[in-house]
Amino acid sequence: xxxxxxxxxxxxxxxxxxxxxxxxxxxxxxxVRLAKKTSNLFRFGGAEPTGRLDASALSGVISVNGPARTxxxxxxxxxxxxxxxxxxxxLMPLVVPQLKTITLGGAVxxxxxxxxxxxxxxxxESVLEMDILTPEGELVxxxxxxxxxxxxxxxxxxxxxxxxALRLKIELMPVAPYVHLEHRRVDTADLxxxxxxxxGPDAPDFVDGTVFAPGEQYLTLGRFSxxxxxxxxxxxxxxxxxxxxxxxxxxxxxVHDYIWRWDTDWFWCxxxxxxxxxxxxxxxxxxxxxxxxxxxIVALDRRYGFSRLAHRVTRTPQxxxxxxxxxxxxxxxxxxxxxxxxxxxxxxxxxxxxxLRGKRSWPLYPMQPGELYVNVGFWSSVPEEPGQPDAHNxxxxxxxxxxxxxxxxYSTVHYDEAQFWKHYNxxxxxxxxxxxxxxxxxxxxxxxxxxxxxx
Numbered sequence: 537x538x539x540x541x542x543x544x545x546x547x548x549x550x551x552x553x554x555x556x557x558x559x560x561x562x563x564x565x566x567x568v569r570l571a572k573k574t575s576n577l578f579r580f581g582g583a584e585p586t587g588r589l590d591a592s593a594l595s596g597v598i599s600v601n602g603p604a605r606t607x608x609x610x611x612x613x614x615x616x617x618x619x620x621x622x623x624x625x626x627l628m629p630l631v632v633p634q635l636k637t638i639t640l641g642g643a644v645x646x647x648x649x650x651x652x653x654x655x656x657x658x659x660x661e662s663v664l665e666m667d668i669l670t671p672e673g674e675l676v677x678x679x680x681x682x683x684x685x686x687x688x689x690x691x692x693x694x695x696x697x698x699x700x701a702l703r704l705k706i707e708l709m710p711v712a713p714y715v716h717l718e719h720r721r722v723d724t725a726d727l728x729x730x731x732x733x734x735x736g737p738d739a740p741d742f743v744d745g746t747v748f749a750p751g752e753q754y755l756t757l758g759r760f761s762x763x764x765x766x767x768x769x770x771x772x773x774x775x776x777x778x779x780x781x782x783x784x785x786x787x788x789x790x791v792h793d794y795i796w797r798w799d800t801d802w803f804w805c806x807x808x809x810x811x812x813x814x815x816x817x818x819x820x821x822x823x824x825x826x827x828x829x830x831x832x833i834v835a836l837d838r839r840y841g842f843s844r845l846a847h848r849v850t851r852t853p854q855x856x857x858x859x860x861x862x863x864x865x866x867x868x869x870x871x872x873x874x875x876x877x878x879x880x881x882x883x884x885x886x887x888x889x890x891x892l893r894g895k896r897s898w899p900l901y902p903m904q905p906g907e908l909y910v911n912v913g914f915w916s917s918v919p920e921e922p923g924q925p926d927a928h929n930x931x932x933x934x935x936x937x938x939x940x941x942x943x944x945x946y947s948t949v950h951y952d953e954a955q956f957w958k959h960y961n962x963x964x965x966x967x968x969x970x971x972x973x974x975x976x977x978x979x980x981x982x983x984x985x986x987x988x989x990x991x
Contacts, residue, residue, distance in 0.1 A: 544596075544598050544599060545598060545599075547593075548594075548596075548598050548610060548703065551593035551594050551610075552594070552667070552675070552702050552703070554593065555589060555591060555593070555594065555669070555702070556669060556673065556675055558589055559589060559669065559673055560673045564975075565977075566977075567977065567978060567979065568588070568589060568977070568978070569588055569589075569696070570588075570589050570591040570612070570696075570700055571588040571589060571590050571591060571592075572591060572592070572595075572612055572639065591611075591612050591700075592612070594610040594611055594612045594613075594702055595610055595612040595613050595614070595617070595639075596609075596610050596613060596617070597609050597610070597613060597617060597618055597621040597622075598610060598703070600621055600622055600625050600627070600708070602625040602627065605627060605707060605708045605709065605710070606664065606705060606706065606707060606708060607621070607622060607627075607629075607705070607706055607708055608703060608704070608705050609640050609703070609704050609705075609706060610702065610703060611639065611640060611641030611700060611701040611702045611703065611704060612639050612641060613639060613640050613641075614636060614637050614638065614639055614640075615629070615632050615633060615635075615636060615637075615638050615639070615640065615643070616636035616637065616796075618640060619632060619792070619795055619796075622708055623711070623791065623792060625708075626710055626711055626712075627708040627709065627710060627711060628708060628709060628711050628791070628795065629659070629662065629706060629707075629708060629709075630652060630656040630659075630661075630662040630706075630707055630708070630709050630893075631648060631649065631650050631652050631653055631656050631657070631658060631659045631661075631662065632650055632652075632795050633648035633649065633650055633659065634650055634798040634799060634803070634827075635798070635799050635802075635827040635828070636796060636799050636826065636827065636828070637826075637827065637828040640659070640701075640704055640706070641700065641701040641702075641704065643659040643660075644659055644660045644663060644666070644691065644692060644701055644704065645691055645692065645693075645694055645695055645696055645698075645700075645701060646692075646693065646695055646944075646945070646946055647659075647660075647692065647693060647901065647944050647945075647946075649861070649888050649890060649911050650744075650888065651742035651743055651744040651756075651758065651888060652741070652742060653888060653889065653890040653891070653911070654735040654739065654743050654889035654890060654891050654908070655735075655739065655891070655893075656709075656893050657890070657891065657892045657893030657894070658692065658890070658892075658893075658898075659706075660691070660692040660898065661892065661893040661894065662706050662707040662893075663688075663704055663705070663706050663707075664679070664705040664706065664707065665677060665678065665679045665688075665704070665705045666678045666679075666688065666691065666701045666703065666704050666705075667701070667702045667703040667704075668684075668687060668691065668698075668699040668700065668701055668702070669699050669700045669702055670687075670698070670699040670972045670973065671697075671698070671699060671972060671973035671975075671977035671978040672972065672973060672974070672975070672977065674972075675702070678691065680896075686967075686968060686971070687699070687968065687971075687972060689896070689898060689899055690898075690899050690900055690964060690965070690968045692898050692900060692901060693898070693900040693901040693945065693960065693981075694900055694965075694968075694981060695945060695981060695984055695985060696978065696984075697969070697973070697978045697979060697980060697981050697984055698968055698969070698972050698973065698978075699972060699973075699978075711760060711791050712760035712761055712762050712791065713761075713762060713764075713790060713791055714760070714761045714762070714763065714764050714765070714768065714788055714789065714790060714791060715741070715742065715758045715759065715760060715761065715788070715789050715790075715791055715794040716758065716759050716761045716765060716786070716787075716788050717756055717757070717758050717786060717787040717788065717789065717794075718756070718757045718758075718785065718786055719754050719755075719756050719780075719781045719782075719784060719785055719786070719787070720754060720755045720756075720757065721752070721753070721754050722745075722753055722754065722755055724750075724751050724753070724870070724873075725870075727753060727869060727870065727873075728866050728867055728869045728870055728910075730755065731743075731745070731755065731866055731869070731887075731889055731908070731910060732866055732908060734755060734757060735889050735891070735908060740757040740758055740759045741758055741759050741760050742756075742757065742758030742759075742794075743755065743756070743757055743758075743888075743889050744756055744886065744887060744888045744889075745886070745887035745888070746778060746781050746884050746885070746886060746887065747873065747883065747884060747885040747886075747887060748782065748883055748884050749883050750873075750877040753887070754781050754782070755887075756781060758794065760791070761788075764788055765788045766788070767788065768788050768789060768790060768793075769787050769788060769789055769793075770793065771789075771793065771797060771800060772793065772800050772822060772825065773822065774814070774817055774818070776800075776801055776804075776812055777797045777798070777800065777801065778798075778801065778803060778804045778884065798827075799826060799827045800825050800826070801825070802827040802830045802831070802915075803884075803886060803913075803915065804884055805830065805915050805916070806825070806830055808916075809830055809833055811825065811830070843855065853919035853920055854919070854920045854925070855917035855918065855919060855920065856917060856918055856919070856920045856921075856925060856926065856927070856928050856929070857916075857917045857948070858880060858882060858914060858915075858916060858917060858918055858928050858929060858932070859914075859915045859916075859947045859948070860913070860914060860915075860929070860932060860943065860944070860947055860948075861911055861912070861913045861943075861944040861946070861947075862911070862912050862932070862936045862941050862942065862943045862944070863890060863903065863909040863910070863911050863912075863941050863942045863943075863944075864909060864910050864911075864912055864936070864939055864941040865907060865908075865909055865910075865939065865940050865941065866889070866908045866909060866910050868939040868940065868941070869887075869910050869912075871939060872912060872935065872936075872939055872941070873885075873912075875935055876912070876914070876932075876935075879928070879931055880914070880918060880928055880931070880932065881918065882914045882916045882918065885912060885913065885914045886911075886912070886913035886914070887910050887911070887912060887913075888910065888911040888913070889908060889909070889910050889911075890908070890909045890910065890911050891906070891907065891908050891909070892904075892905045892906070892907075899961045899964035899965075900960055900961055900964065900965060900981070901942060901960070902942075902961055903942060909941070909942075926948070926950050929948055929950055930950045933949075933950055933951060937955075937959065942959070943959075945960075945981075945985045948987075949985045949986050949987075950986075951986075953982055956982045956986075957982065960981065965980070965981060
């Protein structure tokens with residue numbers, strides 16, 4: 537939904553006033569979550585909040601300023617709707633996370649990444665200002681400087697425990713109608729150095745990679761173009777994008793289809809639901825070939841235990857879900873992949889180079905400015921180790937810490953409390969919590985992401 541002009545601003549102001557009023561009317565001690573239709577978190581279970589506030593009126597694009605390359609966006613707006621509003625202006629957000637129903641507010645209070653992240657960092661780095669509803673019920677405007685600069689810097693990776701972004705002003709970048717792709721196979725021994733090289737001064741517009749098996753990995757380099765070339769591919773029908781990486785050296789997509797190339801099949805995870813089987817795919821409605829549909833199927837399975845029951849009936853080992861994104865310094869990438877292939881064995885694996893955009897650091901996700909990292913994403917399950925249902929996830933967490941990396945918090949977390957605050961800057965978080973949530977209206981970050989404080 538796009539709102540325009542004074543009417544759009546007025547509708548936004550009215551929606552904010554209504555939400556703030558309803559929030560402040562909740563009894564003291566009520567822990568709150570803003571209700572939305574979809575979720576991209578993979579933390580299931582935990583205590584449910586006692587209050588839910590409908591925030592659906594805050595899910596639109598307020599305005600797009602083409603000459604200034606900026607947009608004002610409500611916090612619950614999905615990237616699908618945001619991209620729909622910006623592309624007619626030949627603009628897009630600097631970083632568009634891979635899945636359509638990720639919200640802008642969610643990507644900023646959590647983390648998001650994509651193939652522009654080697655150049656533009658994370659979504660919060662293109663935010664110019666935010667209106668945030670704090671746990672105390674205050675509405676504050678946070679900017680890089682000024683009275684609430686501490687909240688602006690500490691909001692990323694706080695996952696709603698320091699408040700909710702109701703309005704964000706963000707930078708946009710220009711686009712061309714098409715993206716030309718090169719799928720380049722890279723030897724294992726050269727992978728880190730090639731990634732460092734392609735992310736250098738003469739870098740393309742987009743860089744990511746796919747590991748199909750130990751020793752078989754590809755980097756995909758994308759460049760904007762005004763020219764469709766010999767023909768434009770469509771991976772929203774019978775063809776599957778990730779398979780094309782092995783099959784084609786070059787390719788062309790519209791910019792819209794490039795942005796959402798992973799969403800149609802949830803990267804490759806739709807195969808586990810049968811959606812890539814040619815017969816099933818022919819009858820699976822195109823409108824339901826979406827990441828949010830697949831995620832709801834998984835959530836139902838987790839809720840009702842169909843898979844666990846099937847394993848009991850067939851006397852096969854129960855499965856441990858291993859769904860993680862981690863950031864590894866590029867020079868340690870080979871060590872991580874060697875250990876991952878040996879001890880975990882999931883394929884394919886996604887690679888996405890990442891470098892903070894500016895010189896500033898962000899206290900709750902402390903990466904080194906100027907250092908190139910590689911996000912490694914893996915989303916599958918493996919047989920449980922007897923008596924150790926979380927063994928593989930714990931092994932990954934230890935490995936990431938040993939290599940000087942970081943782990944995203946959208947999925948399961950197994951650190952103990954001391955380890956957690958060591959990795960996510962406990963002193964800085966506690967100072968923010970004391971200022972913006974002195975009465976503990978929201979759970980703290982450790983409580984929330986370890987499952988005892990609600991999703």
